């Protein structure tokens with residue numbers, strides 16, 4: 001019987017060790033798996049045994065890949081050592097030297113570096129395009145284009161992508177559509193169900209959820225996941241069993257965490273829209289019936305001292321990441337988008353006064369009071 005999302009995320013374990021009967025999945029902290037005899041070894045290569053060597057496959061990493069695939073509604077998934085390596089494996093499953101990728105301009109800074117730096121060095125050409133209206137994308141497609149790459153909710157200005165129209169264009173031109181779903185999570189958005197071929201996650205963020213693990217997952221079309229899986233083994237960017245286990249542990253509470261994250265973020269965004277110390281509040285609308293995400297960005301340019309704001313945060317942590325259970329703030333111009341050239345950054349609206357708030361699962365009133373206090377302390381006094 002098909003289970004609903006909240007139930008699936010809790011009951012994701014496929015591993016059932018009949019000899020020990022542990023309730024939670026054991027950690028298979030092993031670099032290799034033993035064989036009884038040569039026939040048993042041969043069975044691995046015939047596809048009858050699952051495991052040989054952890055770099056090319058491990059029950060814990062498989063559990064994570066399959067669990068995220070299930071939540072995304074995709075046939076198959078694979079885990080990798082980070083979001084970045086999952087992105088790399090997904091891209092290399094589709095594009096090689098001489099091929100071309102069309103990517104959104106406002107993608108995560110690290111992904112921008114991967115595409116514009118590393119992949120360009122490998123001879124994979126990339127065009128960066130503002131995906132506001134899909135005609136723009138079609139204009140950039142060439143005879144060697146293989147892949148369209150974007151994010152369901154982009155960072156830090158929280159632009160939402162029209163995945164169904166992108167999928168339409170990808171289909172017309174026989175291209176693969178790959179979507180980074182890190183910010184939305186499958187709780188809010190399921191790009192595969194809207195026609196994307198590959199969905200990627202930095203599981204370092206909401207999937208893990210506790211800021212204690214670096215991991216990535218790629219889910220999507222089975223033929224592409226099989227190739228990506230091989231790439232992960234060949235490149236050695238497999239996830240460790242313990243990190244996979246921790247990430248699966250986090251995934252079980254994805255629904256309840258997201259429910260609170262999103263509720264708190266909506267309340268914070270609503271409160272800050274009334275605040276005179278802010279130029280602009282960025283918080284998307286109509287992302288999904290479950291809510292609009294857990295990240296709120298604010299621009300305080302000209303109204304507050306950015307240094308003073310960060311000094312006045314009290315219990316709210318300053319960290320260059322997001323999506324933990326604790327509320328934290330980051331400074332995109334100084335961290336996630338540091339690598340993006342200043343000109344491009346300005347064009348994207350990532351000003352020197354932009355602050356990204358990753359809203360945690362604490363009491364919403366405390367979060368609002370904490371941010372409002374920092375704004376009050378840092379506000380330029382009128383003469």
Ligand SMILES: *Cc1c(COP(=O)(O)O)cnc(C)c1O
Pocket residue numbers: 082083084085108110111151155180182183201202203204205214215216
């Ligand atoms: C963090 C992040 C990544 C990179 O993930 P890592 O796990 O740090 O490699 C990619 N995309 C988005 C949207 C992210 O937030």
